[in-house]
Amino acid sequence: xxxxxxxxxxxxxxxxxxxxxxxxxxxxxxxxxxxxxxxxxxxxxxxxxxxxxxxxxxxxxxxxxxxxxxxxxxxxxxxxxxxxxxxxxxxxxxxxxxxxxxxxxxxxxxxxxxxxxxxxxxxxxxxxxxxxxxxxxxxxxxxxxxxxxxxxxxxxxxxxxxxxxxxxxxxxxxxxxxxxxxxxxxxxxxxxxxxxxxxxxxxxxxxxxxxxxxxxxxxxxxxxxxxxxxxxxxxxxxxxxxxxxxxxxxxxxxxxxxxxxxxxxxxxxxxxxxxxxxxxxxxxxxxxxxxxxxxxxxxxxxxxxxxxxxxxxxxxxxxxxxxxxxxxxxxxxxxxxxxxxxxxxxxxxxxxxxxxxxxxxxxxxxxxxxxxxxxxxxxxxxxxxxxxxxxxxxxxxxxxxxxxxxxxxxxxxxxxxxxxxxxxxxxxxxxxxxxxxxxxxxxxxxxxxxxxxxxxxxxxxxxxxxxxxxxxxxxxxxxxxxxxxxxxxxxxxxxxxxxxxxxxxxxxxxxxxxxxxxxxxxxxxxxxxxxxxxxxxxxxxxxx
Amino acid sequence: xxxxxxxxxxxxxxxxxxxxxxxxxxxxxxxxxxxxxxxxxxxxxxxxxxxxxxxxxxxxxxxxxxxxxxxxxxxxxxxxxxxxxxxxxxxxxxxx
Numbered sequence: 001x002x003x004x005x006x007x008x009x010x011x012x013x014x015x016x017x018x019x020x021x022x023x024x025x026x027x028x029x030x031x032x033x034x035x036x037x038x039x040x041x042x043x044x045x046x047x048x049x050x051x052x053x054x055x056x057x058x059x060x061x062x063x064x065x066x067x068x069x070x071x072x073x074x075x076x077x078x079x080x081x082x083x084x085x086x087x088x089x090x091x092x093x094x095x096x097x098x099x100x101x102x103x104x105x106x107x108x109x110x111x112x113x114x115x116x117x118x119x120x121x122x123x124x125x126x127x128x129x130x131x132x133x134x135x136x137x138x139x140x141x142x143x144x145x146x147x148x149x150x151x152x153x154x155x156x157x158x159x160x161x162x163x164x165x166x167x168x169x170x171x172x173x174x175x176x177x178x179x180x181x182x183x184x185x186x187x188x189x190x191x192x193x194x195x196x197x198x199x200x201x202x203x204x205x206x207x208x209x210x211x212x213x214x215x216x217x218x219x220x221x222x223x224x225x226x227x228x229x230x231x232x233x234x235x236x237x238x239x240x241x242x243x244x245x246x247x248x249x250x251x252x253x254x255x256x257x258x259x260x261x262x263x264x265x266x267x268x269x270x271x272x273x274x275x276x277x278x279x280x281x282x283x284x285x286x287x288x289x290x291x292x293x294x295x296x297x298x299x300x301x302x303x304x305x306x307x308x309x310x311x312x313x314x315x316x317x318x319x320x321x322x323x324x325x326x327x328x329x330x331x332x333x334x335x336x337x338x339x340x341x342x343x344x345x346x347x348x349x350x351x352x353x354x355x356x357x358x359x360x361x362x363x364x365x366x367x368x369x370x371x372x373x374x375x376x377x378x379x380x381x382x383x384x385x386x387x388x389x390x391x392x393x394x395x396x397x398x399x400x401x402x403x404x405x406x407x408x409x410x411x412x413x414x415x416x417x418x419x420x421x422x423x424x425x426x427x428x429x430x431x432x433x434x435x436x437x438x439x440x441x442x443x444x445x446x447x448x449x450x451x452x453x454x455x456x457x458x459x460x461x462x463x464x465x466x467x468x469x470x471x472x473x474x475x476x477x478x479x480x481x482x483x484x485x486x487x488x489x490x491x492x493x494x495x496x497x498x499x500x501x502x503x504x505x506x507x508x509x510x511x512x513x514x515x516x517x518x519x520x521x522x523x524x525x526x527x528x529x530x531x532x533x534x535x536x537x538x539x540x541x542x543x544x
Numbered sequence: 545x546x547x548x549x550x551x552x553x554x555x556x557x558x559x560x561x562x563x564x565x566x567x568x569x570x571x572x573x574x575x576x577x578x579x580x581x582x583x584x585x586x587x588x589x590x591x592x593x594x595x596x597x598x599x600x601x602x603x604x605x606x607x608x609x610x611x612x613x614x615x616x617x618x619x620x621x622x623x624x625x626x627x628x629x630x631x632x633x634x635x636x637x638x639x640x
Contacts, residue, residue, distance in 0.1 A: 067596070147598075524626050
């Protein structure tokens with residue numbers, strides 16, 4: 001009996017110890033699992049950069065202007081490869097020799113990191129994993145793409161390799177974009193395209209160096225289009241020329257000549273120093289110094305009034321108006337329309353105007369017709385908007401949704417603004433106007449031409465011009481204002497050897513307005529000038 | 545010494561352990577599947593982004609314009625093509 005008892009005990013101990021072993025094995029299997037899972041995960045999950053996904057940029061109509069696309073690069077660690085030759089063979093088989101990689105000894109070297117192929121698909125990656133070599137992984141990269149290519153390239157800007165904005169909207173609104181928020185711009189891609197084509201054609205026709213153009217809502221400052229030529233494909237980062245990347249429209253400073261007469265007229269009317277019908281003698285040039293004279297291209301032998309001075313674009317008349325106003329009034333209004341500061345817009349490429357600041361009478365007079373004052377086309381657009389929209393300050397913006405301040409400051413009175421609109425209407429629609437080739441038969445346009453001698457190395461060139469045109473449409477109640485600047489147009493046979501704004505820019509203004517106004521939902525008007533709510537000034541010709 | 549209850553207890557413990565292991569195993573398999581699907585979703589999202597970018601590239605105004613002009617013989621809209629709806633209805637009623 002005792003024997004049986006002993007055997008039972010031994011059996012019990014045996015089975016007990018077996019169970020302990022069994023349980024411990026089972027238990028350890030359960031414990032091993034999580035570790036395995038981690039390995040699987042790391043093989044599965046692609047090494048991801050901590051960088052967040054950057055927001056997209058859209059235009060006013062929801063057209064995608066900038067987006068970030070993920071791509072995978074194949075990375076291997078050659079020092080871990082067991083059979084480099086076999087790997088090379090298999091690798092080439094997968095890509096069917098469509099690789100431009102020079103394998104020479106690189107696979108059998110002691111390198112720890114080798115970018116074997118850029119932009120690889122996940123399907124190909126799994127094929128490569130099947131070769132069975134260790135040390136193969138994917139690296140996730142993000143690249144910024146601009147589907148519109150050169151479309152609004154200057155204002156959109158660029159990002160660096162780490163995806164941080166370095167210019168344009170990409171830089172100024174980097175915080176918003178890098179926190180994955182999308183941005184909607186007020187830019188209209190369609191208008192942008194039409195404007196660019198028209199401007200480019202004219203630049204080529206006149207063999208000019210560069211050009212710029214802006215179309216902006218006159219009341220809320222929303223910019224519909226900004227062009228700077230020459231431009232570039234935003235997807236390309238290499239071999240870009242300085243003049244391609246430079247934003248002429250917002251950063252370029254120019255003496256914009258007679259276009260500034262608008263503001264001299266505005267100051268004169270607003271301050272009440274010059275009446276509409278006050279006659280000013282413009283028959284003889286003004287002598288500033290022995291070498292400097294203020295002259296007019298068209299000599300007018302009889303005294304003329306303010307509207308006539310602007311329509312004929314008389315430098316003598318404008319200079320005389322300015323001298324009756326004085327430095328203080330000129331400075332006050334230049335500051336009010338924003339010539340003393342950078343324009344606050346959602347890009348970094350803006351400039352501070354450069355204005356001659358002395359109390360010499362010649363400074364006062366020359367600034368009145370646009371010499372000795374360098375501003376950007378954007379400054380001019382903003383100022384034109386203020387002059388034409390009823391005198392309210394507008395702040396240009398590139399954003400679709402931008403709250404406009406309710407109580408905007410009134411720079412000019414409504415009455416002054418109406419007088420200016422009436423005068424600018426005549427510049428384009430009167431037979432004596434300098435901008436008469438800008439006329440459209442469907443939309444009333446008003447504007448002012450400006451031709452300035454180009455400053456080359458501190459001296460005024462006798463041959464090179466900067467030509468400009470600024471105005472608004474429909475001029476009886478302006479919804480949009482625009483500015484066009486062309487740098488260095490050459491005289492052409494078809495332009496009677498002229499290279500002034502009236503010949504270079506005015507002809508494209510009517511064409512531009514006819515094409516974009518329907519897109520901007522402005523109804524064409526079968527108009528008679530007498531029906532428009534404008535003042536009727538009588539303009540006499542240069543010879544009576 | 546070893547009672548039937550002990551044997552039953554042991555068997556049930558073994559059963560529970562096996563069952564537990566199965567659950568855990570399933571759980572891990574499902575987790576893998578979820579991870580798989582998550583990767584797939586992010587993959588597809590990126591694909592959509594890429595397709596959208598390609599669509600924007602193909603529908604850029606420059607390209608559409610040249611297609612409209614050259615392939616479809618379309619012309620630019622003139623202001624005379626734009627009509628006010630009231631004018632059209634007026635014209636219609638005048639005719640009839």
